[in-house]
Amino acid sequence: MQTSKIIKTAFLKSALTEENPHISTSAVIDWLKERNNAIKVHVNKIRFDQMKHWAFDQNRGLLGHSSGKFFTIEGMNVKTNWGKVPEWEQPIINQPEVGYLGIITKEFNGILYFLLQAKIEPGNVNNVQLSPTLQATRSNYTQVHKGKKPMYLEYFQNASKDQVVLDQLQSEQGARFLRKRNRNIIIKIEEDIEVHEDFIWLSLGQIKKLIRHDNLVNMDTRTVISGISYENKNLSIQLNDFLTDVLINNTFETGMILSALNNSYSMHSFDQILNWITALKCSFDLEISSKSIYEIKDWYVEDKEIRHAKNKYFKVIATEVEIENREVTSWTQPLVEPLQEGLIAFIVKKINGVYHFLVQAKLECGNFDIIEMAPTVQCLTDSYSESVFLPFLSDVLNPKPGSVRFDSLQSEEGGRFYREQNRNIIIEADDEFPIEVPPNYIWVTLNQLNAFLKFNNYLNIQSRSLISAISFL
Amino acid sequence: MQTSKIIKTAFLKSALTEENPHISTSAVIDWLKERNNAIKVHVNKIRFDQMKHWAFDQNRGLLGHSSGKFFTIEGMNVKTNWGKVPEWEQPIINQPEVGYLGIITKEFNGILYFLLQAKIEPGNVNNVQLSPTLQATRSNYTQVHKGKKPMYLEYFQNASKDQVVLDQLQSEQGARFLRKRNRNIIIKIEEDIEVHEDFIWLSLGQIKKLIRHDNLVNMDTRTVISGISYENKNLSIQLNDFLTDVLINNTFETGMILSALNNSYSMHSFDQILNWITALKCSFDLEISSKSIYEIKDWYVEDKEIRHAKNKYFKVIATEVEIENREVTSWTQPLVEPLQEGLIAFIVKKINGVYHFLVQAKLECGNFDIIEMAPTVQCLTDSYSESVFLPFLSDVLNPKPGSVRFDSLQSEEGGRFYREQNRNIIIEADDEFPIEVPPNYIWVTLNQLNAFLKFNNYLNIQSRSLISAISFL
Numbered sequence A, B: 001m002q003t004s005k006i007i008k009t010a011f012l013k014s015a016l017t018e019e020n021p022h023i024s025t026s027a028v029i030d031w032l033k034e035r036n037n038a039i040k041v042h043v044n045k046i047r048f049d050q051m052k053h054w055a056f057d058q059n060r061g062l063l064g065h066s067s068g069k070f071f072t073i074e075g076m077n078v079k080t081n082w083g084k085v086p087e088w089e090q091p092i093i094n095q096p097e098v099g100y101l102g103i104i105t106k107e108f109n110g111i112l113y114f115l116l117q118a119k120i121e122p123g124n125v126n127n128v129q130l131s132p133t134l135q136a137t138r139s140n141y142t143q144v145h146k147g148k149k150p151m152y153l154e155y156f157q158n159a160s161k162d163q164v165v166l167d168q169l170q171s172e173q174g175a176r177f178l179r180k181r182n183r184n185i186i187i188k189i190e191e192d193i194e195v196h197e198d199f200i201w202l203s204l205g206q207i208k209k210l211i212r213h214d215n216l217v218n219m220d221t222r223t224v225i226s227g228i229s230y231e232n233k234n235l236s237i238q239l240n241d242f243l244t245d246v247l248i249n250n251t252f253e254t255g256m257i258l259s260a261l262n263n264s265y266s267m268h269s270f271d272q273i274l275n276w277i278t279a280l281k282c283s284f285d286l287e288i289s290s291k292s293i294y295e296i297k298d299w300y301v302e303d304k305e306i307r308h309a310k311n312k313y314f315k316v317i318a319t320e321v322e323i324e325n326r327e328v329t330s331w332t333q334p335l336v337e338p339l340q341e342g343l344i345a346f347i348v349k350k351i352n353g354v355y356h357f358l359v360q361a362k363l364e365c366g367n368f369d370i371i372e373m374a375p376t377v378q379c380l381t382d383s384y385s386e387s388v389f390l391p392f393l394s395d396v397l398n399p400k401p402g403s404v405r406f407d408s409l410q411s412e413e414g415g416r417f418y419r420e421q422n423r424n425i426i427i428e429a430d431d432e433f434p435i436e437v438p439p440n441y442i443w444v445t446l447n448q449l450n451a452f453l454k455f456n457n458y459l460n461i462q463s464r465s466l467i468s469a470i471s472f473l
Helices: A002-015 A025-038 A153-157 A204-211 A219-226 A237-247 A252-261 A270-283 A381-385 A393-397 A446-453 A461-468 B002-015 B025-038 B153-157 B204-211 B219-226 B237-247 B252-261 B270-283 B381-385 B393-397 B446-453 B461-468
Strands: A040-046 A054-057 A062-065 A072-080 A087-094 A099-108 A111-120 A128-131 A134-136 A164-171 A181-189 A199-203 A286-291 A299-301 A305-308 A314-324 A328-338 A342-351 A354-363 A371-374 A377-380 A404-411 A421-428 A441-445 B040-046 B054-057 B062-065 B072-080 B087-094 B099-108 B111-120 B128-131 B134-136 B164-171 B181-189 B199-203 B286-291 B299-301 B305-308 B314-324 B328-338 B342-351 B354-363 B371-374 B377-380 B404-411 B421-428 B441-445
Touching: A002 A111, A002 A204, A002 B270, A025 A111, A025 A128, A025 A199, A025 A204, A054 A328, A087 A299, A099 A153, A099 A219, A111 A204, A128 A219, A134 A153, A153 A181, A164 A461, A164 B270, A181 A219, A199 A204, A204 A219, A219 A404, A219 A461, A252 A354, A252 A446, A270 A354, A270 A371, A270 A441, A270 A446, A270 B002, A270 B164, A342 A393, A342 A461, A354 A377, A354 A446, A371 A461, A377 A393, A393 A421, A421 A461, A441 A446, A446 A461, B002 B111, B002 B204, B025 B111, B025 B128, B025 B199, B025 B204, B054 B328, B087 B299, B099 B153, B099 B219, B111 B204, B128 B219, B134 B153, B153 B181, B164 B461, B181 B219, B199 B204, B204 B219, B219 B404, B219 B461, B252 B354, B252 B446, B270 B354, B270 B371, B270 B441, B270 B446, B342 B393, B342 B461, B354 B377, B354 B446, B371 B461, B377 B393, B393 B421, B421 B461, B441 B446, B446 B461
Parallel strands: A099 A181, A342 A421, B099 B181, B342 B421
Antiparallel strands: A040 A314, A054 A062, A062 A072, A072 A087, A072 A286, A099 A111, A099 A134, A111 A128, A111 A199, A164 A181, A299 A305, A305 A314, A314 A328, A342 A354, A342 A377, A354 A371, A354 A441, A404 A421, B040 B314, B054 B062, B062 B072, B072 B087, B072 B286, B099 B111, B099 B134, B111 B128, B111 B199, B164 B181, B299 B305, B305 B314, B314 B328, B342 B354, B342 B377, B354 B371, B354 B441, B404 B421
């Protein structure tokens, strides 16, 4: 118990800190720009039959790697009583291995810093983004690709029970991945550690500041830090001093601290929210079955891409990746290329004096457990050009003056997605905004969201991306 | 929040109450005996081809109902790096529908009573057991069998948010069912309600007393009441009076109340337990694929049964069921017949003055999420006749004098299993019993177990059966 309290205090202090003896926030931005200019990444679209080690398996009806590892692109049939489309078919990424997304943390002068890496991913919009200390699939770290052992892997493999301060199995995009989960893990070390090239120490406050900029912090870093919980009923005296200074101003950020720490004054009890999601899981079915990629309805496997008949949603492409750095590295791999930009947004509102997030229950075909909690709005830009009615979309697209609290473009995982980015928005609703919402929406405090995040498969990756952006500074 | 506190207090008071203005505990036992004598249930084993509406589908390789509803018996291939058997095949029950296991509760003279039904199930060892108010698959309540609408269904379908005081998706036997879950739900009503024949009001204390007897309380009732949480930091004054009387004696039962209410003095923090199970889920794989029932290795589909080559584990049989009551009712259905009796046991021990349960992480092939928390010992009796070493089995089979706190036979669900019962044991370990345990075991308080029970798929049905037996009286 004691350990839990200490680490929650340490996380909160780090989130409230932007000072850094190692590197300032603006220096990080400059350094990333410089790295981006220095490194050239060429992603050439090629034919599927030009890929090395990757090929279609005609019998099993899928696209896979010759080792049988990494991931496959498969066909899937989906049946559900959720939404307006009772049945459809689509390609999906099947990657049953649980990968590590791990961050090493260490205290310097009483403040916790996070070891992040400037990492190149082929699909990134810009080349280099800040990634966790360790980002490795099991194929990576069991060295199927015969490459080097990932750096810092041994710290995670040998971590003692007390060093592990966060350990969560979290989902990826349910519309693209079949029940994919990653192990989000944070460890805290005491000993000195070698900081390799391209790695830097950042406070949590700095990371959250950097997320305000487009495409600097990658999805993997965002999902790991989204899982951090700050709740602490017995704040240490030291932290109380900290908070008194901060809370003196009645800003959006201080309101967010209260929403994160406060476990009273919530509109619904935690059990009521659990009951709400249980009832939805019992009412809606999700039946999926695998199918040959050649036989899925409305999709075509062509020489260079797997695409939808209407050229909508996304396509699967074959790529040759070349990274020009000190040495040239190249490989081929499939990537998923989106055909529309996405929009994810939370509407937040003060209820009983505490900020509540308007959460949507959402069924996606690759979900591990039918329904996950999603942002208020989660859609492809196409959805709104088609004049389909989406609840709360107009509130997000036509925000009242001064109500936008966060607005930036954030990338999806560059190892699987080709230049995919979503607009991330947080809007503060005013008193006029109704408290009554449709049955698959519910108001939840940040403290309650943090509590759900400890458990597998309650919050989807889009909601976690937005939560990672909540800054207390 | 307020509602949560009130209901937790009400649950605790009911658990501490054996008085009942409606019916005494001994009268319930007599009444059940009488019902059991009055009702004759004949279960005749027949050939599969003698069943009505049930038949093998040669193409799909399964045994199913002509409506496509209810459940199917399918073949399954299992691969895992857990345990000593890396691959096997077996039949499994596939019942994707989520069913209702629901109990109506109501206060009389300030005490909460539970509406239970004396219900006949074909597979029951004795015929009649106490089941929840409502026990219905979706096929039941959408009336696929063209029968009557289940009694009291409308109370659950129309329950308001405030009436629902427990709502959990809980797993069934992972070795027999493919990812099966039921909706465990308790509602609390204020209005008068008609009590139909065969239904009675019982306090939670009475139900737990009845579980001390063999095969009186069915599995469905046990799983629903196991989910009840009592934690309450701000006990009402009224309840404090209650507790002062009770806690004056330092008994096993009062120790259990403390273990349920206390959320300090636990050996591991809740987060540490979460980290422990996350790490295990990341280390162990469970890969299942469906296969024709005719092609699974070591299993034979014969005229009257599907059996293992060594006649071990279980067999699937075809039955004709006849219930002789006021009117004769009969139908045919498959049932699963165990070939060995099972044993499930928790070892509990006072650590830091609070009772802790020795929990085992267990992978079973039909688990929804790879690993669930299981009792200290969970095995078929055969496993120990074969002199396979099972941790803690000898502690349970050769208990120290005076250390057995609970020992009775409990049935599995009689709608699917033919006369299957498990011996349920709780042993109190003394000071000599080691605190250090193997890596897939962990000490957990009752309060912590209750907290995990709120979430899907953390505690398996065997551990829940034992938790339901924990009496505070």
